[in-house]
Amino acid sequence: MPRTAVHTRDESLEKALHLFWRQGFGATSLKDIERTLDMRPGSIYASFGSKEDLFREALERYAVRTMAELERVIAAEPSPIGGLVAYIRTLGRLRERGETCAACMLVKSLVEFGPREAAARSRVENLLARMEQRLTERLADAQAAGEVPNGLDPARLGRRLQADVVGLRTYAERDVDDQAVRDLAEDIAREWEQCGA
Numbered sequence: 001m002p003r004t005a006v007h008t009r010d011e012s013l014e015k016a017l018h019l020f021w022r023q024g025f026g027a028t029s030l031k032d033i034e035r036t037l038d039m040r041p042g043s044i045y046a047s048f049g050s051k052e053d054l055f056r057e058a059l060e061r062y063a064v065r066t067m068a069e070l071e072r073v074i075a076a077e078p079s080p081i082g083g084l085v086a087y088i089r090t091l092g093r094l095r096e097r098g099e100t101c102a103a104c105m106l107v108k109s110l111v112e113f114g115p116r117e118a119a120a121r122s123r124v125e126n127l128l129a130r131m132e133q134r135l136t137e138r139l140a141d142a143q144a145a146g147e148v149p150n151g152l153d154p155a156r157l158g159r160r161l162q163a164d165v166v167g168l169r170t171y172a173e174r175d176v177d178d179q180a181v182r183d184l185a186e187d188i189a190r191e192w193e194q195c196g197a
Helices: 009-023 030-037 041-048 051-075 080-091 105-112 115-144 154-171 178-196
Strands: none
Touching: 009 030, 009 041, 009 051, 009 105, 030 041, 030 051, 041 051, 051 080, 051 105, 051 115, 080 115, 080 154, 080 178, 105 115, 105 154, 115 154, 154 178
C-alpha cells in the first residue's frame, strides 16, 4: 500500500529546516531526511529536488523568517535606533519563546562550508550580506534622524551590529540560564542606546 502524504510541502520544509539546523548539511543523511519528513527518496526528490536544493530552500526560509522578525520589531518603533535596540532585546528572549534555532543557521552553515562547497557558501554569504545591509540602512536612518553622530560610518556600525547579533544568538545556544542570555542582550542593547549619546 503506498504512503499517503502525511505533511504539506510547507510542513516538510519546516521539518527540514530544523533538521539541518540541528545536524548541519554534511552530517544530515538522506535517511535522516526520509525519517524526519516521513517521505521516501523518490518523493523527496520529486518535491524538493536534491538534498542541496532542500537545504537551499530551508536556508532561504530561515533567512526570510529572520528578516521578517527584524522588520516587524523595527517597524514597531518610531526611532530607528530604538527599533534596533528592541530587536536586540527580542533576541535575548529567544529561548523563552521556545525558539529551537537560537544560534544563527546562516553562521553555522558558513562555518561548515569550506572551499569545496563554494556555491552553498556563496548563498550563505549573500544572505548574511542582506541582513548586514538592512542593519546598515537602519543605522543610516538613525544618523539622518540625529540619533547617530555624523562622524560614524553606518556600514561599519552595521558590521558591528551584525557581529553583536550573531554573538548573542550563539551565546543563547550555550548551556547557560535564560537570565544570562537576557542580561547579555540588555548589555548589548544599552551600548547601542548610547551610540548617539
